[in-house]
Amino acid sequence: MxxxxxxxxxxxxxxxxxxxxxxxxxxxxxxxxxxxxxxxxxxxxxxxxxxxxxxxxxxxxxxxxxxxxxxxxxxxxxxxxxxxxxxLPTLTFIKLGTAHEFYTEKVLPQLHKSNSSVISNLGTADQLLELLKEDKLDLIVTSQKVPTPGIEYQSFMDEEFVIVAPMHYKIPDIDSLEHSEGWLSSQNWISYGLDLPIIRRIWREHFKKRPVIRPIHIIPNLHMILKAVENGMGLSVLPTYLLRNLDEEKIKVLFPELRVNNELFFAYKLKDKQLPQIHEMMTIIRESE
The missing domain is CATH 1.10.10.10 (Winged helix-like DNA-binding domain superfamily/Winged helix DNA-binding domain)
Structure with missing residues (x-):
């Protein structure tokens, strides 16, 4: 039997x-x-x-x-x-983790729709995954799908990243991808990290090579990078959801054909898969797309 x-x-x-x-x-x-x-x-x-x-x-x-x-x-x-x-008594809260910028733009405007109290934790993908593994979070939004026993991932949206520059930047006439890469490499760049996250993706996907760039500033906050670009400090790469209320007098998108997508995932413990709070929060966040 x-x-x-x-x-x-x-x-x-x-x-x-x-x-x-x-x-x-x-x-x-x-x-x-x-x-x-x-x-x-x-x-x-x-x-x-x-x-x-x-x-x-x-x-x-x-x-x-x-x-x-x-x-x-x-x-x-x-x-x-x-x-x-x-x-069991109905649980009335959910512990949610996301990146600071995603939370501000995508979660916070939707938070009033939740029937549960939300305990929010903001951090990097690595930090949030560790907190999820330790049961200190119930649900995270992450751009990294790291195979981990007991944790399940669900893809739910793509972030679209574009190159942005101060409005006063003058772009020379460029007639080839090679010339675009050369001109971009010679500019001042502001990066989220020393390893050039997303900037490296653009170079790999469009120019088929590694970027030879030494950023003038490292600012680990996308909202602050946006402000730095608006202030004329250099070029950077930002998600388009940050640019919806773009001040067209201060900032512009360069080479829109060089955009890249970054997949985002929900992650949660398999043992919590059926918790209604998790399903409700995923639905709420999806509605922000």
């Missing part, structure tokens, strides 16, 4: 391509997880994974079984969570 827990372990191994990672997520020992898989394979009568030195790969029978089991187990876990939620 097949134990339901074997199915749950099989699906987790399938998802992570690793018995050890699946064991961590399920909070089991690796031998116990291996025993679940061995028992299920014995019951099915076929091997469900091929083992390699680095990971395990599902067989055709394994793929077929997963496609049948995954929606059933997800539905059952959702039903179980609903039963648990019905018997």
């Amino acid at each position: 097949i134990d339901f827990e074997w199915y749950r372990s099989f699906c987790m191994i399938y998802k992570y391509n690793s018995v050890s990672e699946a064991a961590k997520v399920r909070m089991m020992t690796q031998p116990a997880m291996s025993q679940h898989l061995a028992s299920l394979e014995a019951e099915v009568g076929e091997v469900l994974f091929n083992r390699t030195s680095r990971k395990i790969v599902p067989t055709e029978r394994g793929k077929q079984l997963y496609s049948q089991l995954a929606p059933l187990i997800e539905s059952l876990e959702e039903t179980t969570m609903n039963f648990k939620m019905a018997s």
Whole structure:
């Protein structure tokens, strides 16, 4: 007789391509997880994974079984969570983490729509992920999808970044991508970090090379970078959502064809996946697009 827990372990191994990672997520020992898989394979009568030195790969029978089991187990876990939620006091708060600029522009104007109290934490992607892993946050908005046991990501929007300059900047007649790159490289730049985040993306995607730029200022705040550009200090790269109320007398977009997109994700603990506060907050933030 097949134990339901074997199915749950099989699906987790399938998802992570690793018995050890699946064991961590399920909070089991690796031998116990291996025993679940061995028992299920014995019951099915076929091997469900091929083992390699680095990971395990599902067989055709394994793929077929997963496609049948995954929606059933997800539905059952959702039903179980609903039963648990019905018997618990309703949680009235959610701990949310985002970057400062995204929070100001996208979350704060929507916050009045939340039926829960929101405890906000602002920081970098690395900082927010650590807080999520430590259960100090329930939901984060991040531009980095770092595979982490027990954490699920949902893509929900693309940030669009463009090159901006003070209005007084005069651009020479440029007839090629090579000349654009040369002129841009010779300008004064303001960057969010020494590693030239996003600026490096523009060079890689459009010029197929690394930027040879030494920024004159490092300012780890997009609103302050916008103000610095308005004050005539140099060029930078900013998300278009910061430019919706652009002061056309102070700042302008250069070379709009050189724009790049940066994917944003929601991230939360798998164990909290069905919490209504998380779903409500994700819906609210999506409405800000």
